[in-house]
Amino acid sequence: MEAPLSLAHIRINYSLKELTLEAVSADPFKQFETWMQEALTAKADEPTAMTLSTATATGRPSARVVLLKAITPQGFVFYTNYGSRKGQQLLENPFAALTFFWPALERQVRVEGSVERVSADVSDAYFHSRPRGSQIGAWSSPQSQPIPDRTLLENLEQEYSARFKELEVIPRPEHWGGYLVRPARIEFWQGRQNRLHDRLLYEVESNGNWHIQRLAP
Numbered sequence: 001m002e003a004p005l006s007l008a009h010i011r012i013n014y015s016l017k018e019l020t021l022e023a024v025s026a027d028p029f030k031q032f033e034t035w036m037q038e039a040l041t042a043k044a045d046e047p048t049a050m051t052l053s054t055a056t057a058t059g060r061p062s063a064r065v066v067l068l069k070a071i072t073p074q075g076f077v078f079y080t081n082y083g084s085r086k087g088q089q090l091l092e093n094p095f096a097a098l099t100f101f102w103p104a105l106e107r108q109v110r111v112e113g114s115v116e117r118v119s120a121d122v123s124d125a126y127f128h129s130r131p132r133g134s135q136i137g138a139w140s141s142p143q144s145q146p147i148p149d150r151t152l153l154e155n156l157e158q159e160y161s162a163r164f165k166e167l168e169v170i171p172r173p174e175h176w177g178g179y180l181v182r183p184a185r186i187e188f189w190q191g192r193q194n195r196l197h198d199r200l201l202y203e204v205e206s207n208g209n210w211h212i213q214r215l216a217p
Contacts, residue, residue, distance in 0.1 A: 014106040014191025019198035021212060028186040028202040028210055033071060035107060035188070044104045051099040052078065057092040068100075069126060075182040076111060077118060079126060081143035082175050088144075090115050096181055106191035113183035123177035128169065136160050138176045187215070 025031040039047040046067075053063040062085065070077035076098060081087060090096065098111040117123075127135060140156040147153065164170045183204070190198040197217035202210045 012191075013193055014197070015193050016106045017190055018192065019188060019190035019200055021200065021214065024188070024200060024212070026210065026212070028183070028188075029071060029073065031188060031202075032109060032186065035102075035105075035109065036071070039102045039105060039107075042102075042104050044102045047102065049100075050076075050078075051101075052086060053097040053099070054086050054089040055093050055095070056089055059093075062086070062089065068098075069178070072180070075113065075180050077122075077178050077180050079123070079176070079178045081138070081141065082117075082177060083145075084143040086144075090179065096179075098181055108189040110185075110187040110189070111181060111183045112185040113181050115179050115181050118178035118180050120177070124172050126178060127172040127176070132170065135170045135172075136164065139164075139170075139173050192217075 025034065036047065048068040049065050050068050051063050052066045053061055055061045064086065066078050066080065068076055069079055082091075094115045095113070096115045098109075100107075100109040100111075102108070127138070130138075136157055139160040140153060185204075186202045188198075188200045188202075192198055195217060199215040199217055200212060201215050202212050205211055
């Protein structure tokens, strides 16, 4: 009989960097861009990957990893099928949380805020920047719906490939587009020794300014 998997002893003592109030930007978006650039420079695995957490109207949560596609002065943008499980939950409860984790830099960023769809023009522009195969894929997948097997997806891909074969520009499906997460809280976390991590929280105030404070780890 195999021994039970032991996880309790697994730990890393973080020690690469520190995070201080004096060193960060007063603007959390600029601070995020700095950290994102450092993750890109460090060639961190999937630097734009983020855990997107949503909830039903009754508060039952679910989470999945998606990719960040834009940072704007208003917030963080990602794209998906509006009919997917996350799309349905955002329709019921238009709030979400994002979590970025860059182990190579011993850093984490947590974002919480309201969610709204981006404009059709913004969704169109991003959709048409994607590879043609990905555009066909957006038409072909009834995302989050039960399907009998993979053959259905392959048949739909062939069907839409044939339908759009003569078109230079594939139209964006109405069921697919972008969301903007407009943050009310953004927390920057830097791993430190002995689990005494650095945590700096930005919270938006009623006047639109950001208040920064340090949190205990």
